[in-house]
Amino acid sequence: MSENGNREQGGVSRRGVLAAGGGLAAAGLALGRTPAAQAAPMSTSADVVVVGAGISGLTTARRLVQAGVGSVLVLEANDRVGGRTENLDAGNGVITEGGGQWVGPGQDRVLALIDELGLETFKTHVEGKSIYLRNGNRQTYEGTIPPLSPDALADWAQLQTRLEQMASTVPAEAPWNAQNAFEWDSTTFGAWLDANSVSAEAKWLLTLGFSVIFAEDPHNTSFLRALHAIGSSGGIEHMMNATGGAQESRIVGGSQLISQRMAEQLGNRVIAGSPVTEISQGSQGVLVKSARAQVQCKRVIVAMAPADAERIRFTPGLPGRRAMLQRKWHNGTENKLAAIYDEPFWRxxxxxxxxxxDLPGAAYVVDNSPPDGSIGILLTFIGTAGYGPGLKWSDAILDxxxxxxxxxxxGLAALFGPKAAQPTGCVEKDWLHEPWIEGGVSTRAPGTxxxxxxxxxxxxxxxxxxGTETGIMYEGYMDAAVSAGERAAKEVSQLL
Incomplete structure (x- = not known):
């Protein structure tokens, strides 16, 4: 990996799709033009329409083209590709990720796609002392285990053991078939922690960790969903660690580059700024209506979270279970906020x-600097719904x-000293007000x-x-987005 890799690819990550839009522009459908600026939608036909140009939708289209499907069209509501991955400009050609960003061992499908696209990964920076601050007591430690009190450490161990034992009984492909599925799905993860934790410290730390993972207070998350995630995502330690775990690596140039590279190669098959408003099925095919194109096709693949698909009118109406799922689906919502410095001075x-x-402004902080360390970036997650007791934001801060x-x-000044309070800039990705995406992370309410x-x-x-919500392993991760796209492409190509 070259020292300049991030700077060079960072430039691509902000401009790559537009710069590669020769085919798109030639068709009069260049990315970035808003629907309001368009004439009446063009009428065309295709074998398959993919709705959504995130990682899952673009993977679907890529695999369909590779399988020899004659014509494939991707319709994207936003004026960018990437879905729940988005690169934010940190200055000087460097990016920081505003959405999904980490990959790690076991996430075989997304790692294979990264390699296929000629992209590179680099390890999350973990060298040095980490900070653990609770109730005003600031401690430092090395390795992956925070300096818990003996009682808290023992409680953490028993909670982890019990959770992973229960998770091992949940079928990854059909969690609703677990022997205790109805019992576990009728309560929340937070309620289970309340009833089974002995140490307030251990409960607090598990609440913090899973609040970041699900972008939601565990008291709003189905206990069955939490167990399914633990069992199908490598276990608790794997989910939370940057050393050999799910947070081990990032993509050089940012995670949005995965979608941008696929969109570049798909060319004028991708139409952005074209939200789909209606999908009508008939005996001979499907009519897909969007802001910029009206397409007659044989099959449609909707690569969106169920809540996002609720914006589309389906004719005839969807079956009851699917219709209710879309109406009741809720993704966790958290913003990502990064402070930018001339250098990673903390190193x-x-x-x-x-x-x-337990600082409300900096509950979980990581080094998100580029691989060459040319600038310093500290990143946190802002839980707009509040992260459990003692971690809730006031309305004033939320607004x-x-x-x-x-x-x-x-919070950063309390952790790393006064220099941390003087960044050269800050950037934030606000997922709460994202126009086309209902939250950034896959979670499920009790009963779902x-x-x-x-x-x-x-x-x-x-x-x-x-979409990642339809993945079996690593649901909610980029890996599930890729595997779901590959599964859907195979499903449709076999029918065609």
């Missing part, structure tokens, strides 16, 4: 840049980006898995479903 002071705290940044910088079972991925006539 020379012996710190890794990672911190776990004021300036107040969020101030709280974040105050057992009531609606496989409705997230069961085809409805000529309509098929992709």
């Amino acid at each position: 020379s002071q012996g710190f890794s840049g990672q911190a776990m705290t 004021d980006p300036g107040a969020r940044r101030a709280a974040f910088l105050d 898995l057992t009531q609606y079972r496989n409705a997230a991925r069961e085809p409805v006539g000529r309509i098929h479903w992709a």
Whole structure:
């Protein structure tokens, strides 16, 4: 990996799709033009229409083309590709990720795709001391285990053991078939922790960890969903660790580059700024209506979270289980906020840049600097729904980006000293107000898995479903987005 890799690819990550849009522009469908600027939608035909140009949708289209499907068209509501991955400009050609960013061992499908696209990964920076701050007590430690009290450490161990034992009984492909599925799906993960934790510290740390993973307070997340995630994503330690775990590596140039590279290669098959409004099935095919194109096709693959698909009118109406799933689906919502510095100064002071705290502005902090360390970036997750007891945001902070940044910088100063309060800039990705995406992370409320079972991925006539929510392993991760796209492409190509 070259020292300049991130800077060079960072430029591509902001401009690559537009620069590669020769085919798109030639067709009069260049990315970035808003629907309001378009004339009446063009009428065309295709073998398959893919709705959604995130990682899953673009993987679907890529695999269909590779399988020899005659014509494939991708319709994307946003004026960019990438879905829940988005690169934010940190200056000087460097990016920081505003959405999904980490890959690690076991995530074989996304790692294979990264390699196929000629992209590179680099390890998350973990060298040095990490910080653990709770109830005003600031401690430092090395390795992956925070300096818990003996009682908390023992409680953590028993909770982890019990959770992973229960998770091992949950079938990855059909969690609703677990022996205790209805019992576990009728309560929340937070309620289970409340009833089974002995140590307040261990419960607090598990709440923090899974709040970041699900972008939601565990008291709003189905216990069955939590167990399914633990069992199908490598276990608790694997999910939370940057050393050999799910947070081990990032993509040089940012995770959005995966989608941008696929879109470049798909060329004028991708139409952005064209939200789909209606999908009508008939005996001879499907009519897909969008802002910029009206397409008659044989099959449709909707690569969107169920809540996002609820914006589309389906004719005839969807089966009851699928329709109710879309109406009741809820993705966790958290923003990502990054402070940018001339250099990663904490490294020379012996710190890794990672911190776990009860500070409301900096509950979980990581070093998100580029691979060459040319600038320093500290990143946190802003839980807009509140992260359990003692970690909730006030309405004033939720509604004021300036107040969020101030709280974040105050927290960083408490962790890394006064220099941390003086960044050269801050960037934030606000997922709460994202126009076309209902939250950034896959989660499920109690009852969703057992009531609606496989409705997230069961085809409805000529309509098929992709998206990370339809993945079996690593649901909610980029890996599940890729595997779901590959599964949907195979499903449709075999029928064609």
